[in-house]
Amino acid sequence: MKKKQSIASDHRRGWSISRRGFLASAGTGAVAMAVSGRIFASPMGNKETAEMAPDVLSKITLHVNGHPHDLLVEPRWTLLHVLRETLGLTGTKEGCGRGECGACTVLINDIPRYACLTLAVEAEGAAVTTVEGLLDGETLGPVQSAFVEEDAFQCGYCTPGQIMSVEGLLRKNPDPSMDEIRMAVSGNLCRCGAYSHIFKAAASAAKNRRK
Amino acid sequence: MMPSFSYVRPGTLQEAVQHLSAKGAVVHGGGTDLLTCLRERIVDVQKVVSIQGLKDLYGVKETAGGGLRIGALTTITEVAEHPVIRERYPGLAQGAAEVASPPLRNQGTIGGNLCQKPRCWYFRGDFHCLRKGGDTCYAPFGENQFHAIFGSGDICYIVHPSDTAPCLSALNAEIEIAGPAGRRLLPAAEFHVLPEDYVMQETWLAPGEILTAVRLPPPPPGLRSTYRKVRARRSWDFALAGVALALQFDGDRVAGGRVVLSGAAPVPWRSRPVEDAVIGKTLDRQTIAAAAQAVVADAEPLAKNAYKIPLFRGVIEEELERISRP
Numbered sequence: 364m365k366k367k368q369s370i371a372s373d374h375r376r377g378w379s380i381s382r383r384g385f386l387a388s389a390g391t392g393a394v395a396m397a398v399s400g401r402i403f404a405s406p407m408g409n410k411e412t413a414e415m416a417p418d419v420l421s422k423i424t425l426h427v428n429g430h431p432h433d434l435l436v437e438p439r440w441t442l443l444h445v446l447r448e449t450l451g452l453t454g455t456k457e458g459c460g461r462g463e464c465g466a467c468t469v470l471i472n473d474i475p476r477y478a479c480l481t482l483a484v485e486a487e488g489a490a491v492t493t494v495e496g497l498l499d500g501e502t503l504g505p506v507q508s509a510f511v512e513e514d515a516f517q518c519g520y521c522t523p524g525q526i527m528s529v530e531g532l533l534r535k536n537p538d539p540s541m542d543e544i545r546m547a548v549s550g551n552l553c554r555c556g557a558y559s560h561i562f563k564a565a566a567s568a569a570k571n572r573r574k
Numbered sequence: 575m576m577p578s579f580s581y582v583r584p585g586t587l588q589e590a591v592q593h594l595s596a597k598g599a600v601v602h603g604g605g606t607d608l609l610t611c612l613r614e615r616i617v618d619v620q621k622v623v624s625i626q627g628l629k630d631l632y633g634v635k636e637t638a639g640g641g642l643r644i645g646a647l648t649t650i651t652e653v654a655e656h657p658v659i660r661e662r663y664p665g666l667a668q669g670a671a672e673v674a675s676p677p678l679r680n681q682g683t684i685g686g687n688l689c690q691k692p693r694c695w696y697f698r699g700d701f702h703c704l705r706k707g708g709d710t711c712y713a714p715f716g717e718n719q720f721h722a723i724f725g726s727g728d729i730c731y732i733v734h735p736s737d738t739a740p741c742l743s744a745l746n747a748e749i750e751i752a753g754p755a756g757r758r759l760l761p762a763a764e765f766h767v768l769p770e771d772y773v774m775q776e777t778w779l780a781p782g783e784i785l786t787a788v789r790l791p792p793p794p795p796g797l798r799s800t801y802r803k804v805r806a807r808r809s810w811d812f813a814l815a816g817v818a819l820a821l822q823f824d825g826d827r828v829a830g831g832r833v834v835l836s837g838a839a840p841v842p843w844r845s846r847p848v849e850d851a852v853i854g855k856t857l858d859r860q861t862i863a864a865a866a867q868a869v870v871a872d873a874e875p876l877a878k879n880a881y882k883i884p885l886f887r888g889v890i891e892e893e894l895e896r897i898s899r900p
């Protein structure tokens with residue numbers, strides 16, 4: 364199963380997917396399946412869907428970190444809820460739950476969005492990338508390592524969101540100015556005030572990525 | 575957790591309109607405002623109708639007459655970055671760039687931005703105020719530092735939260751609407767509802783209607799447009815005071831145009847006093863000073879928002895100065 368490797372490496376990094384959490388969620392209907400899934404281009408690439416009843420679990424397929432997952436979801440479940448509670452991908456954090464803090468930032472078709480304001484059913488057909496998806500096997504991706512090297516966090520709660528906003532920026536603009544970096548993370552609040560190190564990490568990630 | 579609702583994503587406009595005729599049905603554009611309202615339980619929704627499956631609602635196209643049609647599902651980021659919008663209607667691109675934060679702009683749509691709910695904290699909180707069908711407004715004797723100084727009718731003091739609406743209104747755009755009775759067009763300047771006309775709705779969309787696109791007329795000769803927003807912090811925040819200018823210049827002289835304020839009133843607020851002060855004149859110091867006085871001449875501040883008076887004066891002064899130097 365493709366999920367195994369990412370779970371192991373998340374453990375190592377302390378991104379805490381517990382085995383128990385994973386098994387518990389697997390029991391509620393989350394079954395990772397290797398459907399031959401092609402990822403669609405932006406915008407959302409949404410196809411029509413029949414009416415899903417309230418409070419009832421309906422089947423959808425989400426493409427997360429390159430793997431298709433057949434899942435059972437209620438219409439009101441957010442992508443954030445499904446990532447954390449069903450798929451056990453707890454790297455993505457919940458802060459405010461209302462679009463104000465950025466802790467839940469993920470990439471959808473390479474573009475940063477808030478998972479707390481995205482219904483899981485709306486992400487069907489799109490490519491979702493979480494902070495776990497930036498690992499290359501056991502190795503940190505360039506943005507992740509830059510955050511470690513530049514000491515760009517204190518408590519670390521905002522960090523996955525900051526990293527995803529920087530990753531999204533660099534996918535669109537590989538050589539950003541300092542102003543562009545500041546703007547790109549302006550939707551990610553840091554209570555610890557690690558901003559200057561976050562900006563530095565983004566700049567050094569950009570440099571490393573271009574090498 | 576949000577309250578329960580059913581969810582559908584139709585493939586045609588006709589089906590979407592049909593679904594929306596059900597009681598408690600609501601449009602889902604990007605969902606950034608809708609999900610917040612659902613979570614805070616300030617809307618009563620049985621069915622969420624996502625319009626994200628409607629391909630015709632995407633994208634920016636040039637129209638036969640030389641204008642632009644911006645599909646309702648075009649994201650705010652796309653509006654802010656579109657090369658033709660930036661070149662011909664820079665005020666709209668600037669307005670879009672001032673909306674919320676980058677992830678919200680990537681997700682929020684232009685249609686949703688025009689139809690969003692107000693941010694009055696009584697409305698968003700647990701207060702059963704007039705706008706929610708109650709019998710009182712809490713703003714006049716409450717915490718009213720972010721409320722309106724124009725247009726409340728002494729009924730409801732929200733300021734309209736959209737940064738793109740004032741720009742579209744200034745640029746004389748039209749709103750394209752589809753619904754059970756067919757299609758219609760409405761000037762952007764007449765799309766929003768004053769409290770004295772009806773306090774429980776922010777737009778003139780009838781039940782079942784969908785905003786399908788925004789249409790910009792071809793830019794008239796000598797058009798210059800800008801948007802300026804003042805807010806408490808540079809990260810996401812709503813306008814304390816703002817202005818969209820769309821002025822036609824004949825040499826140095828302002829030959830015509832519109833001035834629309836944000837952060838001022840329950841709807842994007844057209845400032846005729848400023849228009850009267852500048853049209854037919856060159857934007858010299860005297861004219862600009864007169865316009866800055868005129869903008870607040872008939873303002874009615876509340877106990878805690880009188881700071882908006884000097885703020886609007888300053889915004890008008892600086893923006894007229896800026897637009898006078900192309």
Ligand SMILES: Cc1cc2nc3c(=O)[nH]c(=O)nc-3n(C[C@@H](O)[C@H](O)[C@H](O)COP(=O)(O)OP(=O)(O)OC[C@H]3O[C@@H](n4cnc5c(N)ncnc54)[C@H](O)[C@@H]3O)c2cc1C
Nearest residue numbers: 603604605606607608674682683685686687689736737785
């Ligand atoms: C933290 C935060 C900060 C924000 N700051 C700003 C700001 O500074 N400036 C600003 O302008 N906005 C701001 N917003 C509001 C904002 O989210 C956006 O405005 C966004 O553009 C809304 O678009 P959407 O597509 O996500 O709307 P949705 O959430 O999908 O819809 C909003 C409302 O409009 C209706 N609707 C949506 N599309 C249509 C349509 N095509 N036809 C008919 N009805 C429709 C929905 O039913 C809903 O009631 C902010 C929001 C948040 C959460």
Ligand code: SF4
Nearest residue numbers: 694696703711730731
């Ligand atoms: S200003 Fe409007 S929305 Fe706010 S409390 Fe008064 S009636 Fe309600």
Ligand code: FES
Nearest residue numbers: 458459460465479
């Ligand atoms: S949890 Fe999504 S923005 Fe705060």
Ligand code: FES
Nearest residue numbers: 517519553554555
């Ligand atoms: S590191 Fe603690 S909130 Fe940013």
